[in-house]
Amino acid sequence: MRDYLSYTFLFFLLFSMGCAQAPKLIWEENFDGTTLNEEVWNFELGDGCPNLCGWGNNEKQIYTKSNHIVKDGLLSIQIKKEDGVYTSTRITTKAKKEFKYGRIEARAKLALGKGLWPAFWMLGSNISEVGWPQTGEIDILEYIGRKPNTVFNTLHFKDRHGTNAYTKTTLVDGIEEGFHTYAINWTAEKIEFFVDDVLFFEYQPAEKTIENWPFDQPFYILLNTAVGGNLGGNEIDDQLLPQEFVIDYIRVYEN
Numbered sequence: 001m002r003d004y005l006s007y008t009f010l011f012f013l014l015f016s017m018g019c020a021q022a023p024k025l026i027w028e029e030n031f032d033g034t035t036l037n038e039e040v041w042n043f044e045l046g047d048g049c050p051n052l053c054g055w056g057n058n059e060k061q062i063y064t065k066s067n068h069i070v071k072d073g074l075l076s077i078q079i080k081k082e083d084g085v086y087t088s089t090r091i092t093t094k095a096k097k098e099f100k101y102g103r104i105e106a107r108a109k110l111a112l113g114k115g116l117w118p119a120f121w122m123l124g125s126n127i128s129e130v131g132w133p134q135t136g137e138i139d140i141l142e143y144i145g146r147k148p149n150t151v152f153n154t155l156h157f158k159d160r161h162g163t164n165a166y167t168k169t170t171l172v173d174g175i176e177e178g179f180h181t182y183a184i185n186w187t188a189e190k191i192e193f194f195v196d197d198v199l200f201f202e203y204q205p206a207e208k209t210i211e212n213w214p215f216d217q218p219f220y221i222l223l224n225t226a227v228g229g230n231l232g233g234n235e236i237d238d239q240l241l242p243q244e245f246v247i248d249y250i251r252v253y254e255n
Contacts, residue, residue: 026099033070039096042092060115061226077244079242103185111145
């Protein structure tokens with residue numbers, strides 16, 4: 001009888017621990033239907049002018065509301081060259097869906113080719129008040145076609161931004177084939193970056209200040225594919241266009 005009670009207690013203890021550790025899904029975007037939900041998503045249009053021409057990176061594309069397709073549970077951001085002009089899509093959840101801490105992930109298939117720069121990233125919700133880089137930036141996924149099979153994970157903040165950003169590049173065999181999952185685990189202490197649940201990179205400053213840790217506020221999500229620019233590079237392989245950056249889902253879990 002004693003053994004039975006001991007096993008029963010152990011079972012419930014382990015079960016309770018497992019339940020406590022299970023992450024809670026608090027938001028997901030599955031791209032159902034045939035249009036983006038504009039109660040969730042904002043379109044950022046044009047070339048960034050007059051305030052941020054080239055979107056701050058000397059990028060060549062024009063963002064439109066027509067360079068995307070929502071179909072069969074997928075969002076496809078279309079990158080084209082039309083009448084000598086590069087076009088793409090950039091969307092955000094600013095002021096509509098913003099998150100502080102958690103696991104934030106997307107399952108996506110990359111757009112390929114020199115000059116292309118697909119990204120899944122986040123900006124601080126106070127950007128209109130304090131500007132960049134003080135607001136902070138979390139680049140969960142960046143890929144550039146001129147560096148094949150390479151994933152960029154990057155943070156920007158006042159102490160480290162632009163060409164001096166806190167970043168890591170990782171070679172990943174097969175990253176250009178099919179879908180992969182890109183995620184962060186973000187807490188009050190640190191930010192960890194994952195690809196297909198493998199930890200690639202982390203940031204955990206011992207002493208947090210406004211200059212090195214703006215990551216204690218809500219952030220919003222961005223999806224886009226840039227063309228050219230400071231990171232994408234000046235060489236663009238037009239022969240591979242059109243291309244598409246395909247996103248299956250975005251999920252946000254509570255820590």
